[in-house]
Amino acid sequence: MKDLIVHVESSARCTARIEYAARMARRLNARLAGVYALQAPVMPLDDGLLQGLEGAVTAPESLEYNAQISHAEGEAAEETFNRCVARHAVAARWRTMAGGAADVMIAYARFADMAIISQAHAGGEDIAADVALRAGRPVLVVPHTERLSAAADHVMVAWDASREAARALHDAMPLLRAALRVTLLSIGPAEKMPPGVDIVEHLAAHEVQVESEHDDGGERDRGSCLVARTAELGCDLIVMGAYGHSPLRQRVLGGTSSYVLKHMSVPVLMSH
Structure with missing residues (x-):
């Protein structure tokens, strides 16, 4: 295994997943790509007005604001990823694509030896089943634990x-x-x-x-x-x-x- 990918998003649990993936890449002497699903902004389903704190905000303005938030979250996630891989001296790449998390991970998994994702948690998106059954590549699912050994002894x-x-x-x-x-x-x-x-x-x-x-x-x-x-x-x-x-x-x-x-x-x- 020389090419790994890891699902990166903005949750508090993401850092532990990236750390695990970086240690696994180091163990296998593999390169690691962080994959971020860029969520498309959604047009509000109303009469074209949203009442904001500053007054009336039109739907297109709201759309632009949501897009800015999405890009800002993506940049923060990339910074977290870069810090983690730098600590482990792993060859790394960053990839983004618009779409749902499962679809984006499946797309990039087909150019990788293994995809690393997290166990679903209450209220969160469960992409494990979708990726495992559709990607055609092995999926390594990481449990919700603060720190895991990547030794696999x-x-x-x-x-x-x-x-x-x-x-x-x-x-x-x-x-x-x-x-x-x-x-x-x-x-x-x-x-x-x-x-x-x-x-x-x-x-x-x-x-x-x-x-x-x-x-x-x-x-x-x-x-x-x-x-x-x-x-x-x-x-x-x-x-x-x-x-x-x-x-x-x-x-x-x-x-x-x-x-x-x-x-x-x-x-x-x-x-x-």
């Missing part, structure tokens, strides 16, 4: 021999090779699990030594089992397939993927 790989799991595993290969320990976890009834020896041998051919585990899940669903086992083993990264479907043309993550993204405490690399 112990990686948990969720494995069920599906297309999505295979894609995620191979997308994560540079991180797996750099890890000190890799655990391959299969969850579900033993009779329904694929033989683990072939994937273990395949990873060994790529110089990745893994510990293969099976958990029947018991009364827990796969998502809760994966999150719990990750915590029990002290893993600092989860690698998993992004499973989804498209009801009414809207991309929606499946139950396991959604559960993990909601309850994650370590970064999650997802591929679809």
Whole structure:
């Protein structure tokens, strides 16, 4: 992985995400692009007048004011990004595009090896599912924690021999090779699990030594089992397939993927 992008916006949580991305880029000897979605100003839906503090403000004037605010926020976000990458001596670029955050990240992800975004929070925009399912590139979702290690020393790989799991595993290969320990976890009834020896041998051919585990899940669903086992083993990264479907043309993550993204405490690399 030599080309990473990170979603940059004006929230208070953004700095921690950029810091994590910069440390990851430094670890992988990769360059990092900050991607900012420039929101188009919206024409007020009224009779053409907005009552402001200084009196009547016409809709076009309001439109210009909103555009100025948007550009100012973008400049502040760029300054934050530049400060973070400078601290880590990472080769960096800055990219902006008008549009929604998910669409802009998807556009730039297709020219990158991995996109780094944040876990959704209450009241905020959730772009993780959209980017993971539409970008065609691996997405690294960062949890809402003040400071995270980008070491990825112990990686948990969720494995069920599906297309999505295979894609995620191979997308994560540079991180797996750099890890000190890799655990391959299969969850579900033993009779329904694929033989683990072939994937273990395949990873060994790529110089990745893994510990293969099976958990029947018991009364827990796969998502809760994966999150719990990750915590029990002290893993600092989860690698998993992004499973989804498209009801009414809207991309929606499946139950396991959604559960993990909601309850994650370590970064999650997802591929679809």
